[in-house]
Amino acid sequence: MLSLLIGRHAGRRTGVLMVLAATASFGMTLWLTTGGRLAQSTCFKLEWLPELGIHLSFRGDPFGLFFAMLISSVGALVGIYSLSYIPALANKRIGQYYAALIAFMGSMLGVVLSDDLVLLFVFWEITSITSFLLIGFWYERKDGIAGAMTALQITALGGLAMMVGFVLVGVETGTFSISELVQSTALQQQLAASSSYAPALLLIFAGAFTKSAQWPFHFWLPRAMVAPTPVSTYLHAATMVKAGIFLVGRMLPVFGGSVYWSPILIAIGLLTFALGAYQAFAETDLKAILARSTLSTLGLIMFLYGLKAADQDVLQIFSHAVYKGALFLVAGMVEHATHTRDIRQLGGLKRDMPITFWLGVLGALSMAGLPPFFGFMAKESLYHELLHNEVLHQWPILAWAVIVVCVAGNAFLFAVSFKLIIGVFLGRRCSRIEHVHEVKLGLWMPAAILAGATLVVGLLGLTDLVENLVNSLSSDARAHVHVSLVPNLSDPGPLILSLITIGLGIAIYRRRAVVNHLQSDLNQILPTMQSVWDRSLDAVIWIAVQFSSRWQCGSLRWYLSGVLAFFVGLVIYSLCTGLSLDDVNPKLSNLNWVGLALCGLLAVAVMTVVQAKTRLAAAIAITATGFLVALIFVIYRSPDILLTQILIETVSTIFLLLILFFMPSFARDDATLGRRLWHIGLSCAVGLVMFALVFLSTSPSFWRSDNLAGAYLSRAVKDTGGHNAVNVVIVDFRAIDTTGEITVLVVVGLCVYGLLQARRESP
């Protein structure tokens, strides 16, 4: 509903409009969320392909509305930010940018609000395509193209896998409606009992993991950092990468019973979490640091779904979107002012950019998980969940391992936040950066709103408001997360873990030289997934090139022999399996001397064709063959085919004459012996097969089994009023075939016209 509203504006070319649209949809989602309206989900349904059970249905349940709110609010802020951020380019480029941004926002809203799996897939793919356009905004730059391509390849591939998964679900249950699947336990049991349960789950996971950049598909996200910063903020921190998480959250009720659910999500999520946090610390590029830390949070949320702790999702997603969005915007401001993102070249910016500094501090402290920020509450809640989770309680050793990994990962994130603030804003001023100035209001205002939100929501944590909000919006309807800024002293576990995290984080930061050295050593040993992916892509291209240069070599003889060989094989196959030459009894009484004489002449003409030394001679001999065949039709009295044959022969002769002078001279001697044998063998085979086929057509069984001709003849006058059965077949019985044929003819004519015109104009 909202996406339709916005999609209509996609053609317009102004950023202001985008902001307005985003604000409007934000207001609308807010209106839907507040009051008693949240309880009854808003629905909108339109028949699309009723035969396939696919509908244009949208549904605003709390979880979807939460995402819609996130998308539209961050969208509005990013729109404001972009107005100042995007440099003065040609009007068209900026128009393209905003059009893509609006289209992305619309499709993203479509993803979270659609109630139909197929519709969800469609929107999902549109987000892939629009994000490709947005990432590739700097398409003059090589890395811009590479980053956009990688993102598109991976997310589109995952999307296709996901679609197969959806189709499996739809086929098994007979419905594509998400709400039906989620609510009906009968359908879920039916699905769980079927053999496609596990494959569907794995395929849908593939879609979610590629979109949310989980290991081993994580590398597209750092690569996509070539995008303009507002795009990174919007796509890679706040919304698009959350789509995979959204999908997993939606599928939890349907697939949560699977034995694969928890192990896969826990393993992949935890690995991505740890890897992301660890690698974030090694990066030197501001946005790459943020991208890696985003990976880590995405992994964390996946992992929480693996623990079936769905009640945590909104809390974690919300806190991450807010602080990471603020940090990305701050990174963009720093880049805007200094024209670099390399943390090694930055430093001491606090004096010149005080606003940016304080905003960065707010965001980073929230990421570090310090009180009184929103991030602190999220982390406390996470530790509380880890200590009390039911799934983890089954395996105590695993539980401890998980806790250790989580603490270590969060400690790395803590160190990363400090590295950001100290590296960029404090310390010695790098001499290479000059003329630094504070950014404009339009740039810092959106960041201030987001950064302020981390603080305000954190302070609101003193009341019940955040807890109620988080629980009511969660995908888990029975969510009862306890969220508070005040640590619960009767249950000191989370607080202790938080303190350990902070201590460890400070230790890592102080020892950063050692850690970074260790990391660079490790990186040289381990192959990255990125290089594996690049190599496999290269291999695919290599195979394609090899195949097409061998197969599509441009030699007409090769193509013709391929077609003929296939024909021979097909006929021989059907002769072996179905048809048989046994019951053919040729009647020699129909023979007459004229026919025999014509056949003799034909044989002579054909021999002349083969023996011809020049093309002209061959052309004349071929024409002679054609007219001799026409004479045979005279003897056997089929005037229609006779007419056609004569005219076709005339036309082909004219063609031959027209193109004769452009043909290369006869190349007869380049053929090797093996190739000649192949040509001779193939020719003989074609001749024999054609002979067998014609012979077969006189067989009585052939007539009986498939008597199409009789049917046409008997029905021609009655049904169509025409007495010429050939013509009636062309224009009436098989009129649609004829339409296809004449279309091909027109296309061929236009191709010849276009090709020759272009050739003449550019000599």
Add this chain to the structure above:
Amino acid sequence: MIPPSPKNFPAPGRQPERRSDLEDSPILRMVAWGAVPLSILASLVIFLQGHNLPGGGFIGGLLAAVAGAVYLLAFGTQRARRFAWWKISIAGLLIALLTGTVSLLAGHAFMDHTIWEFSAPLLGSVHWPTATFFDLGVYLVVFGTLMTIFVELALEEGS
């Protein structure tokens, strides 16, 4: 004069001398002057009688195109090149498709033909199947496409 042998066959793209000979041939011109209109007429007759007697759009179109080719050979491409022949083929395709669509709009299946029976002055009782319109499309497509290719190839040779 050395007789042409495979070795000194004209190289691709070279201007052949024979064309101007043909274009100057008064006999060919005379024949074409009479034969081309007659052939076009014959092609129309073949096309119109196609439903009941040998003929039809395809053959009629072929015959018309052959007549066009003779015209090209006799009088050169100067006049023919000014006309966009491909437009005829497009028009034919549209006519054929429209014929099918009309029956669709009338609530029948796509390409469902009917027969118009009416009496007209001079002709008496006329028996006219709508399939003729479809056949007209085929005629125009065949004629237009072949003429496009002929004219283009002839231009190529003359250039």
